[in-house]
Amino acid sequence: MxxxxxxxxxxxxxxxxxxxxxxxxxxxxxxxxxxxxxxxxxxxxxxxxxxxxxxxxxxxxxxxxxxxxxxxxxxxxxxxxxxxxxxxxxxxxxxxxxxxxxxxxxxxxxxxxxxxxxxxxxxxxxxxxxxxxxxxxxxxxxxxxxxxxxxxHPNLPLQDFPGIDSFKGKFFHSRDYKNPEEWRGKRVVVIGIGNSGGDIAVELSRMAKQVYLSTRRGSWILNRVGDKGVPIDMLFNNRMNVCLSQLLPVGFINHFGEKQLNKRFNHKLYGLQPAHRVFSQHPTINDDLPNRILSGPVSVKPNVKEFRGSSVVFEDGTVEDDIDLVVCATGYxxxxxxxxxxxxxxxxxxxxxxxxxxxxxxxxxxxxxxxxxxxxxxxxxxxxxxxxxxxxxxxxxxxxxxxxxxxxxxxxxxxxxxxxxxxxxxxxxxxxxxxxxxxLAKQVGVCPPILKLLLTDPRLALNIIFGPCTPYQFRLHGPGQWDGARQAILTQWDRVTEPLKTRCTPEPQSQRSSHSLIVDFHDCFLTHFSRPLHFKVHYKSCFNNLVSCSTEVCLF
Known part of the structure; x- marks a missing residue:
């Protein structure tokens, strides 16, 4: 039974x-x-x-x-x-x-x-x-x-905000926020700069008169769109990146990550830079926040100190009056x-x-x-x-x-x-x-057999090592093996590009040089075997380093 x-x-x-x-x-x-x-x-x-x-x-x-x-x-x-x-x-x-x-x-x-x-x-x-x-x-x-x-359970730390009980506007937790139409022309404070806080601040800023985004520590902001328009998690979450992160000093990795994020926009200039390093926080992902700050509808503020009637006092001493709404994006x-x-x-x-x-x-x-x-x-x-x-x-x-x-x-x-x-x-x-x-895969017995695949199916092995670590990798063998896993891995980029094929784009009319053909061949080689890499490294040095990687990552 x-x-x-x-x-x-x-x-x-x-x-x-x-x-x-x-x-x-x-x-x-x-x-x-x-x-x-x-x-x-x-x-x-x-x-x-x-x-x-x-x-x-x-x-x-x-x-x-x-x-x-x-x-x-x-x-x-x-x-x-x-x-x-x-x-x-x-x-x-x-x-x-x-x-x-x-x-x-x-x-x-x-x-x-x-x-x-x-x-x-x-x-x-x-x-x-x-x-x-x-x-x-x-x-x-x-x-x-x-x-x-x-x-x-919504975390609503009212004890941290003196005067909130007598606040003349409306306040609620982010779970109760549904859409921005009700707040057209209003002045809004959003407390918290996690993913919900950032999203809500951006959306409200398209309807509200002004949005103030209050943050205790600041945050490093990532976007969904990575290099060349590829989803950022498909660039970041690959086995080679993990291997490199275990070989390189933590300080260097943080410095590199922060430098890349500041290329998009200067976090210090925008009032968002925290004291902690980029990999010391759960990431906040928001494609639109820098634009809303730059164009004015969103203003970044420090932590809220207290409420006075319809006014909000921040820890830097600044005061914003006539606030109609406070959204507490303070987690669960x-x-x-x-x-x-x-x-x-x-x-x-x-x-x-x-x-x-x-x-x-x-x-x-x-x-x-x-x-x-x-x-x-x-x-x-x-x-x-x-x-x-x-x-x-x-x-x-x-x-x-x-x-x-x-x-x-x-x-x-x-x-x-x-x-x-x-x-x-x-x-x-x-x-x-x-x-x-x-x-977990080691407990179940479903880690991808990369060493074996390098000998028997090198194309698949290179996709596993250098490409995104998609879930199909854990269905290649062992308990729960799925016959479609190999094909799913080899066609994963086709499914990425499929919804983007909404217009046929013409080739440039200018004559192509031999140099451009060589560059295209090199790019084609990288794309075929590894697809976009977050870190560009020479294949030979990659393979030399693979053996010394931590056993926490299934490579061989």
């Missing part, structure tokens, strides 16, 4: 968990509080309590080839950076293709998840739920996958109210989970947390890889190490994070995309 697995949440991570359970012959039952899949990405004009909500215009910050599930590419005609409605279309395609919806109980809230009295022997859980009509039910499950994410906190507090203790968004998945204090490894992660890259493939690992642990096909080894891993990650990042609630679950994916 198949083991029954409770999946809590029907968003990105929940869908991946259902699919992985089915792949391993498990019986998933997913509980979703809303009436649709998609979780965070399901737009609602009136958001449900204690869950994140997006604004109508939201576009994702990771490109389609980097964010897709590893055995289900996003359609070629979809734009590289998708509107939230297209992301939902993709999720529905995925769920329909693999027949996932039949395993979801919609409009069902999980009230309690508790270890059964015989848990030390059975490892089973009692899961109590409540349906829309108020009917309660308790079921027994062999394992539980928690997929509620880290955008749970997370918790697990349905679990006993000792199972996964949470303090200021800090949790102790082995590889960000497994609590360490249980007799059995039958509880996994999926998607509680803040990657420098796309979260969808990471949630899927976590789910692939967890379902194999449930089946006994993968084993976890002793408690001492798990705690050593947890402590090492916490120390590395504290050393690298500025102290903030958003920097408690940070991971680098490729090293973390490889770390």
């Amino acid at each position: 198949a083991k029954r697995v409770a999946v809590i949440g029907g968003g990105t991570s929940g869908l991946a968990c259902i699919k992985c359970c089915l792949d391993e012959g498990l019986e998933p039952v997913c509980f979703e509080t809303s009436d649709d899949i998609g979780g965070l990405w399901s737009f609602k004009e009136n958001p449900d309590p204690d869950r994140a909500s997006i604004y109508h215009s939201l576009i994702i910050n990771t490109s389609k080839e980097m964010m897709c599930f590893s055995d289900f590419p996003i359609p070629a005609h979809f734009p590289n950076y998708m509107h939230n409605s297209l992301i939902m279309d993709y999720f529905h395609m995925y769920a329909d293709h693999f027949q996932l919806k039949r395993h979801i109980c919609f409009q069902t809230k999980v009230l309690h998840v508790t270890p059964r009295p015989d848990f030390p022997h059975s490892g089973q859980w009692d899961v109590e739920t409540e349906s829309k009509d108020g009917r309660r039910e308790k079921q027994v499950f062999d394992a539980v996958m928690v997929c509620t994410g880290h955008h749970c 906190t997370f918790s697990f109210p349905f679990l006993p507090s000792h199972v996964i203790p949470v303090s200021k968004n800090k949790v102790s989970l082995y590889k960000y998945v497994y609590p360490t204090g249980l007799e059995h490894t039958t509880l996994a947390v999926i998607g509680l992660i803040q990657p420098l890259g796309a979260i969808m493939p990471i949630s899927e890889m976590q789910a692939r690992w967890a379902t194999r642990v449930f089946k006994g096909l993968c084993k976890l190490p002793p408690m001492s080894a798990m705690m050593k891993d947890i402590n090492a990650k916490e120390e590395a994070m504290a050393k690298r990042y500025v102290a903030a609630q958003r920097h408690t679950i940070q991971v680098d995309y490729i090293p973390y994916m490889d770390e």
Whole structure:
């Protein structure tokens, strides 16, 4: 009889968990509080309590080839950076293709998840739920996958803003912002310069009279569009870059990154430059913010000191009067109210989970947390890889190490994070995309066999080493192998260019020189084997350096 697995949440991570359970012959039952899949990405004009909500215009910050599930590419005609409605279309395609919806109980809230009295022997859980009509039910499950994410409870630190209670304008958390029309001609303050704060400030600036973007520390701003118009994450997230980053001094890498960002615009001149280095923060991605600052509708301000009536006083002593709206883009906190507090203790968004998945204090490894992660890259493939690992642990096909080894891993990650990042609630679950994916892939046995491929399929191997680390790499062999993975890797750039083919462009009429032909041949060679590289390095030196790379990255 198949083991029954409770999946809590029907968003990105929940869908991946259902699919992985089915792949391993498990019986998933997913509980979703809303009436649709998609979780965070399901737009609602009136958001449900204690869950994140997006604004109508939201576009994702990771490109389609980097964010897709590893055995289900996003359609070629979809734009590289998708509107939230297209992301939902993709999720529905995925769920329909693999027949996932039949395993979801919609409009069902999980009230309690508790270890059964015989848990030390059975490892089973009692899961109590409540349906829309108020009917309660308790079921027994062999394992539980928690997929509620880290955008749970809006963080609204009103205690940090004296006078906010008597503020004469309107204020709310960014989760309650939906569109800018209501604020035409108004004066607005946006507090926080994360991705939501930047997006909302830019959008409001097209309707409002003036927008003041308040930031405590400042931020380095990245854009979605990289060199030559290529999605920036497809340039940044490749194995050669990771290898180089482990060989070069951290200071040099930060200097190089900051120099590249300041080529676009001078962060100090625009009032955005922080005291910390570029790789000491979770990136803020915004293509339009520099233009809105340069043209005037957005003005960057320091942290808010206090509110006085309809005025806002900033820490530099400046005052802006007649403010109509304050949007607090101050992030979220997370918790697990349905679990006993000792199972996964949470303090200021800090949790102790082995590889960000497994609590360490249980007799059995039958509880996994999926998607509680803040990657420098796309979260969808990471949630899927976590789910692939967890379902194999449930089946006994993968084993976890002793408690001492798990705690050593947890402590090492916490120390590395504290050393690298500025102290903030958003920097408690940070991971680098490729090293973390490889770390999980080794547990499952699905790291791409690059050394073997260099001998048997060099074209594919070079694409894996020098090209973007798309999720298909983790379906080339091992458990869950997908026959279409090789072709998906070799055609990934075709899907990038497909939605851009909206006009035939003529060739230049001037006669081409022999020098231009040589340059074109060289560019063609690089494009064929590696596609755009973030770091331009000679192939011979690359191969000499590969061997000395950290074992955290799957190269050989």
